[in-house]
Amino acid sequence: MFPKLDPLLHSELRLAVMSILAGVDEADFSYLKKQTGATSGNLSVQIDKLTTAGYITVEKGFKGKMPCTTCKMTPAGREAFDSYVTALKEYLATGA
Amino acid sequence: MFPKLDPLLHSELRLAVMSILAGVDEADFSYLKKQTGATSGNLSVQIDKLTTAGYITVEKGFKGKMPCTTCKMTPAGREAFDSYVTALKEYLATGA
DNA sequence: GTAAACAAGTTTATATTATAAACCAAATTT
């Protein structure tokens, strides 16, 4: 009845990050931080987890002289995100 | 941009319980356990939390000679659930 | 009638997770 929710996506911040990345091709650390309102530390950790899971890729470069970490959703990430959304809807349909 | 998600509802099992209760007036422990596939321990703990939050009420009685714990969603619970669903949709709309 | 198995939970312990705090290096501003 209730499908298992991917624990990697069932996290407020990681879900927000994925939601952003689902719509923008790529986004850098600062942008993600601003949009989510997360602390740097938290964001850093969650980005690591999404990277390890293969849901996003991270490219480290420079914007001018400043370091710039750019994140991008992978096909696997897209798939996981879509599945998560589908699964979640089962929980939200009240049936009432 | 991303509204805060009620942590009490952003939990797989608690959300499943609330989802069930949103559709059925009331449900007993065994039914919830069966429908969610949760272990008794986990279910017991999560029901406690929902009760403490005022999202559900619990009535302990007997069905024949067997103890029977019946759960019911409160108006506050209904409101919280609706708000959660609304908030969550912000996360799922990809914008892509 | 009593021993074994089962039902319905609760309590407690453990493992995982999220979050925040502290830190670091380089760049910029004053």
Add this chain to the structure above:
DNA sequence: AAATTTGGTTTATAATATAAACTTGTTTAC
């Protein structure tokens, strides 16, 4: 050149979810 800001990472702590163990009482099988 000292102070501040940017862009993060690492580490520590707090919260959470989950599982394991236990309790109380009830059937069922001998």
